[in-house]
Amino acid sequence: MFRVSYPLRFAHCDPAGIAFYPRCLELCDAAVEDWTPAVLGDDRQAMHMGRGLGLPTVSLASTFTAPSKLGDRLDFAVQLTRVGNSSIDLEIEVTCEGAPRFSVRLTQVLIALAGGKSQPWPPEYRQRLETECQ
Numbered sequence: 001m002f003r004v005s006y007p008l009r010f011a012h013c014d015p016a017g018i019a020f021y022p023r024c025l026e027l028c029d030a031a032v033e034d035w036t037p038a039v040l041g042d043d044r045q046a047m048h049m050g051r052g053l054g055l056p057t058v059s060l061a062s063t064f065t066a067p068s069k070l071g072d073r074l075d076f077a078v079q080l081t082r083v084g085n086s087s088i089d090l091e092i093e094v095t096c097e098g099a100p101r102f103s104v105r106l107t108q109v110l111i112a113l114a115g116g117k118s119q120p121w122p123p124e125y126r127q128r129l130e131t132e133c134q
């Protein structure tokens with residue numbers, strides 16, 4: 001389980017100070033971006049520019065339990081729940097002071113940026129993913 005916290009900023013909110021749901025998904029994407037070096041050992045710069053690999057999302061479902069407000073400190077827990085040949089499933093639970101706010105389940109696929117097609121996980125990534133998924 002990977003954990004990270006972000007503040008809910010002015011840029012994430014509507015004029016009433018309530019989190020706008022596309023910004024909630026952006027924050028989940030930031031959590032997955034920060035999850036990447038922690039679990040795979042490569043950050044996105046190394047993946048994209050070094051190895052020529054991308055990790056697009058192919059499926060996503062979200063649930064919003066309670067509104068988040070400007071100034072909240074949101075805690076993101078990123079859980080890897082499945083490792084496929086080229087895909088992974090992630091579940092992101094977001095809380096504020098222990099209370100649920102929203103959650104996202106998504107599938108991402110490793111691709112070669114050059115051809116835009118799926119790629120099997122390289123052995124060094126697969127080993128790390130399988131350790132994280134246990």
Ligand SMILES: CC(C)(COP(=O)(O)OP(=O)(O)OC[C@H]1O[C@@H](n2cnc3c(N)ncnc32)[C@H](O)[C@@H]1OP(=O)(O)O)[C@@H](O)C(=O)NCCC(=O)NCCSC(=O)c1ccc(O)cc1
Pocket residue numbers: 048053054055056057058059083084085086087088107109111116117118119
């Ligand atoms: C990712 C794809 C190239 C995969 O296509 P193909 O190369 O033909 O592979 P396949 O269809 O055989 O599927 C490969 C795997 O994905 C899985 N897959 C494919 N589609 C799905 C869906 N919809 N749900 C679940 N799993 C799926 C499939 O089961 C395979 O799993 P494994 O057994 O683990 O290998 C293609 O589906 C695609 O281009 N989709 C559009 C992706 C997209 O535009 N997403 C929108 C956001 S972009 C984004 O998030 C992003 C872009 C770039 C980045 O660097 C980072 C992020």
